[in-house]
Amino acid sequence: MSSLPADYLEYPLRRHGMDHDRYDWTQLHQRRGVAWPGGARIALWITVALEWFPLDMKGQPFKPPGAMQTAYPDLRHYTLRDYGNRVGIYRVMQALQRHGIRASAAVNAAVAARYPSLLRDVREAGWEVIAKGLDMDHLHHGALPVEEERALIARTLEILRPAAGGAVRGWLSPAKSESHATPDLVAEAGLDYLCDWVNDDMPYAMRTVTGALGNTPAHYQQAPGHGSPAGVQPGRGLVAMPHPIDLDDHTILVQNHHTEDDFRNALTDQFDLLYREATPADGRIMAIALHPWVIGQPYRIGALEEALAHIMRHRGVWAATGAEIVDAWKAQQA
């Protein structure tokens, strides 16, 4: 009988802090507070996903949330998803406009290519456009070669930048799935913030490689290593934004089969706690992730409307886009 191998007992990544170099170990309650514009306590950040699920999607290496489910052709789910882009989104827009809230639309490039008028309406609503990858069948994942991923990001931005009518500053990976290199490549492509990580209530700085375009940083070749690649250094200031998986209409209503009242209560409970926790000198972010094919159903939209009415009747709520929040946060970092 053998005892445990030495690398089980002596593990170099059992050290003070994270077991990777992607970001530093910090605790929310010990950080210097951030003051939002106008003395607000809460920055309300709503992201609305505009997604396209190909009818013949392969679902590799795993099926993303919302994927086709039946044998081909799954017209049922294809059209239920596309309902969001034709009908649901306009209900969400109306619900937000009532309170003067501008959202960040997280857009699959395929949506921008297929439905230019939808992107025009998003722009005219004053919303921000952030990138949500090419479509819901192009996942970023650990086995994706770096050059392929770099090309995927470039193609996505090539389509989205003109459609956004300006810079695209935020990135949300389809299904919140990343490779080892995604943050590096997103920073390299000139984006400012990343919405994949769900480990905080506030923004924080990520480490990315500063390597020149076209080079393959050494640590990509090590992957899958121990997440501690030598080549990762403080980078271009990519910021992780607290984009939730927990306060998400798909998670609560579709995945967890909760009622619309449960969804509204989760939003108002979240807000009430954050509002109590926050001060004008130490603000918080209330982030809500929406999918128009979920929340835009006629019987569901009321839950969002009620939650927004509750939130917006409070003083000190600053409804902002992701880029506006990142800018306000960055301006206060030493």
Add this chain to the structure above:
Amino acid sequence: MRLEDRLEYSALPERAPLRWPGGARLALWVAPNIEHYEYLPAQVRVRDPWPRTPHPDILGYGLRDYGNRVGVWRLMEVFDRFALRCTVSLSMAVLDLYPEIAQAMLERRWELMSHGLYNTRYHWNLTEDEERAAIEQCQAIHRRHTGRGLAGWFSPAASNTLNTPDLVAEAGIDYLCDLYHDDQPTWVRVRRGGLVSLPYSMEVNDSICWRRGMEAPAFAQKIRDEFETLYAEGGRVMCIAVHPFIMGQPHRIEPLAQALEHVLGHPGVWCATGQEIVEAWRAQAPPPPPPLA
């Protein structure tokens, strides 16, 4: 040795009533699971800990990381409000990774129960020597940080072997939380010494509720309902198991606080650590079963 032979059958109503200190009706212990899940699990054997492969699974990792960056501090604030001393189901690596959390737990005089090194290193299929070494490593980390030996053991992610009770007892640990057969402590037959099974909860456990898509108000109701029955029966142990990455989310913390307020608003609720409950039980328990041959 078969696991089922380690537990002597005993019908709960036929036992002599248990008496808790101060005439309390109920012994309550609250067990936050403070864990670390490896970013890239280094020792994958029986099962890959992350549902999304190929790695990294940043969604799964990030959600658990939330517990240590944000959620645990919210839970501590709630427990402090009720002056609750917890018994932590602890990935022992947390003491080395996050000394700030270690300090906060030790300042509160919380009891640290080993929940293995990481919650991504399962003990299924370890040989006896391997498992002994893994348990010993956790003992060593606990001693280094607290100057004392461990009192309690809960196998990582409830992964164990048929040898686990013997090896836990052999390591000088008093109680085991891997077995869910009773509402009172019971003896577990081992090769040497006397090992006590302390009822941890896989039912009043936020991770179980969360996986079933139950939300905080339903979990809080479960706490209330569990309490009503055990309190009425008397002489029982109640465990509330929570995870900072789940109950520490802003929208979940208040229902938990309200449920605790309800439970603690009753007279005769003895809030204790695992070791305190085990000691109070041993003082009135039948003698331990004879050692296994």
